[in-house]
Amino acid sequence: MTQNFYEVTFTKTHRGRDASLPCFTVKKTKESENIYNLTTGYFIGVDWLDSDKTALYVAPKLNLENKEVDFVKMLFSSLRHVDVTKEIDELFEVKWDQPNIEIEQKQDLLTPFLVVEFLSLLKIIVRKGLKKxxxxxxxxxxxxxxxxxxxxxxxxxxxxxxxxxxxxxxxxxxxLNNKENRLLKKALSFVKRYLPNYTQLTDNKEIQNTFNYINPAFHNVSGEIELNEIKQSKKNAFYKEYEHAIHLAKLILKRFGYNISNTVKDKIQTPPFWIDMSKLFELYALGLLKDRFHNQVKFQHKYYGNELDYLLKSDNYRMVIDAKYKLKYISGKHDEDIRQVSGYARLRNVYKALEIEQGNIIDCLIIHPDQDNGLEDLKDVDLKEKEIPQYFDVYKVGLKLPHTN
Structure with missing residues (x-):
C-alpha cells in the first residue's frame, strides 16, 4: 500500500499543562470544499492522519533554516544529572497497538531517543556496579x-x-549473569549494531565514550535470554535504575522487532510516536541550572495543585523560574505566562521554601529558546540582566539550543 507523506516544520502554539492536549489538530476550512488546515504543537514524531493511507511527520525545527534542533544532544545533556532520569517517562508516547509506518532511517526520532536514555541509565548502573x-x-x-x-x-x-x-x-x-543483566546485555548488542548507522549519535563523542565505558562491564554477561523470562524485576533501593533500564531494554528490542538485522536498514517500520519538546526543553534548562546551582535548584515544586517548574535558592538568588518553549520572548512577552509565574511567587509555601519574609517581592525568571542571541549555558550569566520592561522583578534568559544540519 502506498503511503502519502506530508512533512511539517515545527510551529509555535500555546501548550498548557493539560496532558490530553493533542499533538496536532486538523480543521476543515471550508464547509463546501475538502480543504483542511493542519496545526502542530510542541511535539515531534510521526502518526497516522488516515490509518494505513496518509501519515504525518513533524520534524524538530525551531525557526531554523536547513537545520534541526538536536534533541538527542538536549536529552543527553539533561541526563548527566541522575535525578533528571526519573522525569523522562513523560517525554514520549509510543502507540504500539497501531499499524506501523514506513519511514527513512534518518527520519527516525524514536530510536535515538530510546538509545540515549538507555545508555545514560546503564552508565549510572555501571558506575555503581552491576547487580549480583x-x-x-x-x-x-x-x-x-x-x-x-x-x-x-x-x-x-x-x-x-x-x-x-x-x-x-x-x-x-x-x-552477574542473572536475567536482568542478560536482558540489558542483549539490548546493548542491538544498540552496538545500531550506533554506526546513525551519524547523529556516532558524531557525538560523549555518547560514544558512554558506550565504551559501559561495554566492558558486560563482558562476562551472556546475551542469551527470552523476554518472557523476565516478567517483573524485583525493586531494590540501591539499584533503583534497573527497573526503568529493563523497561527501556524491552522497548528497544520491540522497536527492532526482536531482529538485530533491522538495526541497519535504510527504511524502517515504526509505530506512531510523539516526543514532547516542551517537556524536553524544561529538562534541558534544568540540567543547565544544575550545572551551576546543583541541589540549590528544585524541580517541579508542587503545592495544592500548583506545579512550579523550578525554585532557586542560592546565595545570590531567590527565584521562581519557569521554562517556556516559545519564540515570543525573543522580542516580546506573554502576559498569561507572567501572570502564572507571578502567581506562583505569591504562594505561602514558596515564601517558606525560599525563606523570604512576607511583604518582600520574589523575583521571577522566564527561560526561553533563542537561537540567534541565546546562551549555551548558564554558568557565568547574571539571571537578572534582562528585566521584562512592563513588569517589576520579572526577568528572562534565552538559551541557544544545540542544532544539526
Whole structure:
C-alpha cells in the first residue's frame, strides 16, 4: 500500500499543562470544499492522519533554516544529572497497538531517543556496579553432582550416549549473569549494531565514550535470554535504575522487532510516536541550572495543585523560574505566562521554601529558546540582566539550543 507523506516544520502554539492536549489538530476550512488546515504543537514524531493511507511527520525545527534542533544532544545533556532520569517517562508516547509506518532511517526520532536514555541509565548502573544475584544454571557436570539432578536430560544427553560420568544438574549460582543483566546485555548488542548507522549519535563523542565505558562491564554477561523470562524485576533501593533500564531494554528490542538485522536498514517500520519538546526543553534548562546551582535548584515544586517548574535558592538568588518553549520572548512577552509565574511567587509555601519574609517581592525568571542571541549555558550569566520592561522583578534568559544540519 502506498503511503502519502506530508512533512511539517515545527510551529509555535500555546501548550498548557493539560496532558490530553493533542499533538496536532486538523480543521476543515471550508464547509463546501475538502480543504483542511493542519496545526502542530510542541511535539515531534510521526502518526497516522488516515490509518494505513496518509501519515504525518513533524520534524524538530525551531525557526531554523536547513537545520534541526538536536534533541538527542538536549536529552543527553539533561541526563548527566541522575535525578533528571526519573522525569523522562513523560517525554514520549509510543502507540504500539497501531499499524506501523514506513519511514527513512534518518527520519527516525524514536530510536535515538530510546538509545540515549538507555545508555545514560546503564552508565549510572555501571558506575555503581552491576547487580549480583542468584540465578538458575543448568550444566552437564563431569564426575560430580550439584543441586538437582535433571533425570530426563541426563538420560538423553549422557546415558544414551555412553557418557556415564556426566550428570545434568540444575542449581543456583550467585553472580552477574542473572536475567536482568542478560536482558540489558542483549539490548546493548542491538544498540552496538545500531550506533554506526546513525551519524547523529556516532558524531557525538560523549555518547560514544558512554558506550565504551559501559561495554566492558558486560563482558562476562551472556546475551542469551527470552523476554518472557523476565516478567517483573524485583525493586531494590540501591539499584533503583534497573527497573526503568529493563523497561527501556524491552522497548528497544520491540522497536527492532526482536531482529538485530533491522538495526541497519535504510527504511524502517515504526509505530506512531510523539516526543514532547516542551517537556524536553524544561529538562534541558534544568540540567543547565544544575550545572551551576546543583541541589540549590528544585524541580517541579508542587503545592495544592500548583506545579512550579523550578525554585532557586542560592546565595545570590531567590527565584521562581519557569521554562517556556516559545519564540515570543525573543522580542516580546506573554502576559498569561507572567501572570502564572507571578502567581506562583505569591504562594505561602514558596515564601517558606525560599525563606523570604512576607511583604518582600520574589523575583521571577522566564527561560526561553533563542537561537540567534541565546546562551549555551548558564554558568557565568547574571539571571537578572534582562528585566521584562512592563513588569517589576520579572526577568528572562534565552538559551541557544544545540542544532544539526
Amino acid at each position: 544475584s542468584y540465578y538458575k544454571v543448568e550444566k552437564n557436570l563431569h564426575s560430580k553432582v550439584k543441586g538437582k539432578i535433571l533425570i530426563g536430560k541426563s538420560i538423553k544427553h549422557n546415558i544414551l550416549q555412553n557418557k556415564n560420568l556426566h550428570t545434568y544438574c540444575s542449581y543456583d549460582e550467585f553472580g
